Amino acid sequence: MATPDREPLNLSRLAARARYIARQGSRVTWYAGQAYRMRRLQRQAVEKNPSLKPDVKAPDSKVPGVAELLRGVAALSARDLANIEAGLYPPPRADERWSDRIRDARAFFEDLPEVARRRADKRHQDARDAPKADKRPRYYQQNFHFQTDGWMSEESARLYDTQVEVLFSGATATMRRMGLVPVAHFMKGKDQRTVHAVDLATGPGNFAASLADAYPRMPLLALDLSEAYARHALGRVKRSRHQHGMVAKGEEMPFADQALDIMSAVFLFHELPPKIRVAVAQEIARVLKPGGVFVFVDSLQPGDTPDYDGLLELFPQLFHEPYYTSYATTDLIALFTDAGLRVVYEDTAFFSKVLAFEKTK
Ligand SMILES: C[S@@+](CC[C@H](N)C(=O)[O-])C[C@H]1O[C@@H](n2cnc3c(N)ncnc32)[C@H](O)[C@@H]1O
Helix, strand or coil, rough: CCCHHHHHHHHHHHHHHHHHHHHHHHHHHHHHHHHHHHHHHHHHHHHHHHHCCCCCCCCCCCCCHHHHHHHHHHHHHHHHHHHHHHCCCCCCCCCEEEEEEHHHHHHHHHHHHHHHHHHHHHCCCCCHHHCCCHCCCCCCCCHHHHCCCCCCCHHHHHHHHHHHHHHHCCCHHHHHHHHHHHHHHHHHCCCCHHHEEEEECCCCCCCHHHHHHHHCCEEEEECCCCCHHHHHHHHCCCCCCEEEEEECCCEECCCCCCHHHEEEEEECCHHCCCCHCCCCCHHHHHHHEEEEEEEEEEECCCCCCCCCCHHHHHHHHHHCCCCCHHHHCCCCHHHHHHEEEEEEEEECCEEEEEEEEEEEE
């Protein structure tokens, strides 16, 4: 029989669960709805103008349908809720305003015809003309995903979250949070004020913000090669004097050897050419302290979740992903082991794969 003093606890847990389900449900409905509208608009545009039809080779593997994908999102959300209830990390921020969502959706749909034109023309070098593009490495000066300005403008940084949330039916932030599980294992028994963390290739700072919410007194740096993205990240992450932002290259980070306890990189490695992938892995190993942890979240590779393989084949054809094919066949464990790290955690979560490595020497 429940004791009287346990009853309020259960009620508050139920209320927190109901809040999570309501927020996650509205998020998924919002972005899955935009994905539906986007597909319909794209079909109509091709009917009117057949030259917009992307040149795509039919995948060898089966492509999952919308219902199957939404079941995947539901399963991921159930795991997220269980992690939150187990105290592994706090619930996501409740600061997504409808006015911002609507503004971003408008901007996303306004940009769509230009993206479709770029995709049909296979045009992915426009980003070279973006301001300060020449100060970035050549491999970086591209319209990744065919997105306007590549990584190099305010507008791109503002649209990015909507673009990826529409792609993954509102589950992108949830996939990223799965990276907080190995962080929680690492933090057990540690004083967060003494742990130094860097979120590499932070983009507009989504994962860095989750880290800051989970460990508000942990010194945290959100780092990206794009000034615009790093600025957005700082706006999202900075809650106190413990959080900072920085513009730098993953393959040449301005930190001393063995300076950091935690490094994370979310959705970075599939965007890097093979040689740079190795250089970034070595750089991560260089800046981590022995016993420090590197948390990796990135795309699934073929075979990880066979039912999704067809979409992994389509993805680099529909979105400009020049290094995705080589990423798909990279032995990731070997990549980081060769750099001096040891794998300590492996998981898959919807379209992502979560790995954690410990610095060995
Ligand atoms: C696909 S986005 C991922 C952003 C974010 N981590 C997320 O969870 O969505 C890739 C990011 O990597 C950054 N990036 C690409 N190459 C980089 C490099 N060599 N060094 C640092 N950042 C890089 C880009 O500017 C972009 O913000």
